[in-house]
Amino acid sequence: QQQVKQSPQSLIVQKGGIPIINCAYENTAFDYFPWYQQFPGKGPALLIAIRPDVSEKKEGRFTISFNKSAKQFSLHIMDSQPGDSATYFCAASTGYTGANSKLTFGKGITLSVRP
Amino acid sequence: DADVTQTPRNRITKTGKRIMLECSQTKGHDRMYWYRQDPGLGLRLIYYSFDVKDINKGEISDGYSVSRQAQAKFSLSLESAIPNQTALYFCATSAGWEQFFGPGTRLTVL
Numbered sequence: 725q726q727q728v729k730q731s732p733q734s735l736i737v738q739k740g741g742i743p744i745i746n747c748a749y750e751n752t753a754f755d756y757f758p759w760y761q762q763f764p765g766k767g768p769a770l771l772i773a774i775r776p777d778v779s780e781k782k783e784g785r786f787t788i789s790f791n792k793s794a795k796q797f798s799l800h801i802m803d804s805q806p807g808d809s810a811t812y813f814c815a816a817s818t819g820y821t822g823a824n825s826k827l828t829f830g831k832g833i834t835l836s837v838r839p
Numbered sequence: 840d841a842d843v844t845q846t847p848r849n850r851i852t853k854t855g856k857r858i859m860l861e862c863s864q865t866k867g868h869d870r871m872y873w874y875r876q877d878p879g880l881g882l883r884l885i886y887y888s889f890d891v892k893d894i895n896k897g898e899i900s901d902g903y904s905v906s907r908q909a910q911a912k913f914s915l916s917l918e919s920a921i922p923n924q925t926a927l928y929f930c931a932t933s934a935g936w937e938q939f940f941g942p943g944t945r946l947t948v949l
Contacts (some may be wrong), residue, residue, distance in 0.1 A: 730881075733879075741902055758936075758937075765942070765943075766942060767843075767929050767931070767940030767941050767943055768882070768929070768940050768944075769940065770938070771938075773936070790877075813881060813882060817936065825870075825933070825935070825936055826872075826887060826897075827884075827938060829881045829883075831879060831880060832882075833880045839864050
């Protein structure tokens with residue numbers, strides 16, 4: 725049973741476009757929702773994260789929107805650039821404080837931003 | 840210097856061989872994790888350790904074992920490698936909610 729589902733599986737946009745990556749989860753005990761970004765040949769790195777007590781969080785060109793009732797969250801990339809081309813993983817965890825925290829990852833999506 | 844290092848970075852081995860992947864970190868974190876990444880399957884947790892004396896199985900631990908030699912070192916072993924263990928393996932560390940990943944080991948089992 726996959727607890728965190730990402731869509732679409734791949735995405736191609738033109739420079740300046742606004743790609744949107746969606747994630748749905750099943751476990752209502754999840755209380756921390758990060759997005760990780762992975763460039764080819766590198767390990768994933770934390771991009772942005774949100775807790776369910778807020779509906780939106782912005783960091784630079786990246787925004788997470790969170791819908792608790794629908795059990796969904798999404799990543800929006802404003803004014804996308806070719807350098808944003810990477811694999812993006814959504815994840816979810818219980819235990820925001822970090823104690824006994826484990827991340828459950830989605831399958832990942834490959835984003836290509838065309839010049 | 841990298842905070843989380845993995846050795847080797849690439850390895851080709853044969854079916855039935857025992858192989859060890861090593862992870863070292865200089866971040867001073869207590870928690871360490873091993874994941875495998877397969878195309879279309881994302882990152883799946885193999886084993887994790889919250890301190891030197893604590894080892895826990897993840898969702899796909901069959902065929903793997905681990906050793907936490909020190910706070911800074913966490914090794915993953917494949918006792919008898921098989922072709923479907925061909926994957927990209929990542930070590931990660933954390934002190935709280937953010938996990939820090941190493942550069943990965945690409946393992947091919949022929």
